[in-house]
Amino acid sequence: MSQQPNLVGPLQDQASRHFAPLLQPDLAALYSRRAARLHALAEGHEHADYLRWAARVTEAQASLLPEACACGPVATRAIPHAEHCIALLDRLLERLAHDVPAPAAPHLAALRGLAPAERLAAAQALTEGRFDAVPAAIAPLLWAALSLQCATAARAAPVPSDGIAEPTGCPVCGTAPVASLIQTGAHHGMRYLHCPLCECAWHMVRAKCSNCGSAADLDYLCFDTAEATVRAECCGVCRGYLKVVSLECDTHAEAVADDLATLALDDAVAAEGFQRTGFNPFALPG
Secondary structure, eight states: OOBOOBOOGGGGGGGGGTSOSEEOBOHHHHHHHHHHHHHHHHTTOTTHHHHHHHHHHHHHHHHTGGGOOOOSOSSGGGGGGSHHHHHHHHHHHHHHSTTOOTTTHHHHHHHHHSOHHHHHHHHHHHHTTOGGGSOTTTHHHHHHHHHHHHHHHHHHSOOOSSOOSSOSSOTTTOOOOSEEEEOOGGGTTOEEEEOTTTOOEEEOOSSSOTTTOOOSSEEEEOSSOTTOSEEEEEETTTOEEEEEEETTTOTTOOHHHHHHTTHHHHHHHHHTTOEESSOBTTBOOO
């Protein structure tokens, strides 16, 4: 995956430590990797159809990159006011309309039937975290258009200069992470939290809670061995958790895809009394 790292303002001094505080992966490569991983994970999976549908949405996002001009602000709450987001949503629905799976057809029709003002209101609700205000079946499609616009804008805009070291939310757009990704290659062994909206990733040291910052009471839960590709990092202090996806264990892993394919782990961790501190764009809360 091609990555073009940028540095966040006061974090620039950390560059001397031989790592980039902020990564902005090339979007074409990111979408390609995610779609391929979703297709691979779908094989034999109990939710194979939905994983393949998520792959198709991702492929549609990739096909629209030439049309996703970098317009509008990066600040999330201002994004839905841009008419370009609605145009991207229309184009996304057009790309997905061919050979659409029967279960998804009503949801595409529902989105097409919404007036522009209704779409903008729904987009605004999503970016403000009011997920319960948008029907769960259409929210991921609307999010896909929002994300495409935000990710494109983030790569064209100046990098924020007022960030703080290791924030809990994305330093570019403020969104909660989907998961942590343990890197290989140039950033081998380092943890980066991945943003499900602008598709940027920011560094956070390992072995501390990505939500409250405590290292006092962490536990890692998984269905396999301690070396599993996906584990839930659970904090006994704030009772929050976020998954950790390891490229060291599987070089083909991808934050959004592997998180989506392991929602059963979320159910198990929630049963232990922990609350997720981030979300997946294909399984939005609410």
